Amino acid sequence: MIDRVLDLGVAEIAGRHPSLAGFLAGLGAWDDDPEQPFAGWLAAVEDARLFDMGMERAQVTAHVGALLRQVTQWQNAPAPVIHALCVRGGRDKAGRPETLDLILRPGDVVCLVGPTGAGKSRLLADIECLAQGDTPSGRHVLVNGAPPDPALRFASPRTLIAQVSQTMSFVVDLGVGAFITMHAECRMVPDVEARVREVIACANALAGEPFTPETALTQLSGGQSRALMIADTALLSASPVVLIDEIENAGIDRQKALDLLVARDKIVLISTHDPLLALLGGRRLVIQQGAVAAVIETSERERTCLAALAQVDQGLMGLRERLRHGGRIEALPAWPAPP
Numbered sequence: 001m002i003d004r005v006l007d008l009g010v011a012e013i014a015g016r017h018p019s020l021a022g023f024l025a026g027l028g029a030w031d032d033d034p035e036q037p038f039a040g041w042l043a044a045v046e047d048a049r050l051f052d053m054g055m056e057r058a059q060v061t062a063h064v065g066a067l068l069r070q071v072t073q074w075q076n077a078p079a080p081v082i083h084a085l086c087v088r089g090g091r092d093k094a095g096r097p098e099t100l101d102l103i104l105r106p107g108d109v110v111c112l113v114g115p116t117g118a119g120k121s122r123l124l125a126d127i128e129c130l131a132q133g134d135t136p137s138g139r140h141v142l143v144n145g146a147p148p149d150p151a152l153r154f155a156s157p158r159t160l161i162a163q164v165s166q167t168m169s170f171v172v173d174l175g176v177g178a179f180i181t182m183h184a185e186c187r188m189v190p191d192v193e194a195r196v197r198e199v200i201a202c203a204n205a206l207a208g209e210p211f212t213p214e215t216a217l218t219q220l221s222g223g224q225s226r227a228l229m230i231a232d233t234a235l236l237s238a239s240p241v242v243l244i245d246e247i248e249n250a251g252i253d254r255q256k257a258l259d260l261l262v263a264r265d266k267i268v269l270i271s272t273h274d275p276l277l278a279l280l281g282g283r284r285l286v287i288q289q290g291a292v293a294a295v296i297e298t299s300e301r302e303r304t305c306l307a308a309l310a311q312v313d314q315g316l317m318g319l320r321e322r323l324r325h326g327g328r329i330e331a332l333p334a335w336p337a338p339p
């Protein structure tokens with residue numbers, strides 16, 4: 001494979017193997033004739049130039065070969081499949097044992113509730129790192145009934161867990177389209193352009209104010225950033241588990257966001273006190289003093305409240321929209337009668 005690649009020009013190599021483009025650019029190979037076969041370029045380039053780049057001639061070929069092998073290995077690695085994620089109790093903040101044997105399956109939506117400082121983020125973090133008794137809570141997370149392979153915890157190119165965190169700020173000077181394209185390329189998804197269009201359209205359906213592929217990431221509002229990350233997680237990420245630290249204040253359509261993730265058969269855990277989200281979930285974990293104190297199944301009675309709650313929520317969203325556009329609130333929508 002490496003021999004075939006070395007016979008191609010730099011531009012063609014980068015086109016066929018985008019993962020090599022950065023390395024070739026770093027070598028300065030683009031600065032010469034990008035149509036010239038790479039092997040010819042490497043044979044002709046002066047020792048001093050390679051030395052400045054910190055490489056020897058043979059090393060360059062070895063490096064290109066290693067990169068290609070690694071990328072092929074990643075591309076051929078099967079997407080991670082989780083049938084069951086199990087969280088086994090550890091201890092609370094006072095060191096008392098936590099009685100918990102929680103099993104999560106694809107399509108499950110579980111909400112975490114509890115006062116400030118109770119340990120909601122700790123539980124999400126335990127799941128995120130697939131804790132093995134090595135975090136302050138002492139919890140254990142099992143994947144498909146067994147402790148995860150350490151490679152899955154620390155060095156997998158296709159991680160099991162995706163997290164959309166509370167605070168999000170972009171520091172990279174890129175447009176939305178370029179950023180999502182980069183992510184799609186890293187994820188090695190087919191038909192990058194179509195996927196990028198889909199992610200941006202989906203994020204716009206979730207966020208109030210529309211943005212374009214040209215909008216700079218740094219100009220996105222909090223809600224737009226959250227919407228973009230949720231669309232990205234649902235449509236680009238192979239991770240079967242999604243952790244979300246509060247979306248109620250992000251000004252995005254939460255029900256649509258949840259539907260999007262559940263449709264991809266992901267396990268979704270959300271830290272939230274939003275009644276609508278809480279009732280959309282199948283279970284709620286009540287966190288107190290660093291431990292799960294109760295697991296509440298959403299009851300039929302609660303589900304009957306959902307339609308009315310969604311109507312109240314629509315009403316409130318309408319009022320927010322009115323305020324956003326400089327309007328007054330001098331009349332209220334008709335609230336539904338309680339069921």
Ligand SMILES: Nc1ncnc2c1ncn2[C@@H]1O[C@H](COP(=O)(O)OP(=O)(O)OP(=O)(O)O)[C@@H](O)[C@H]1O
Nearest residue numbers: 091092093115116117118119120121122136137290
């Ligand atoms: N079982 C535990 N043992 C030891 N420390 C814990 C445990 N659970 C949580 N903590 C610690 O308690 C602190 C508060 O927890 P955490 O940030 O998870 O709370 P929270 O419920 O997410 O709070 P907020 O709602 O304010 O975001 C953190 O320092 C966390 O590491």
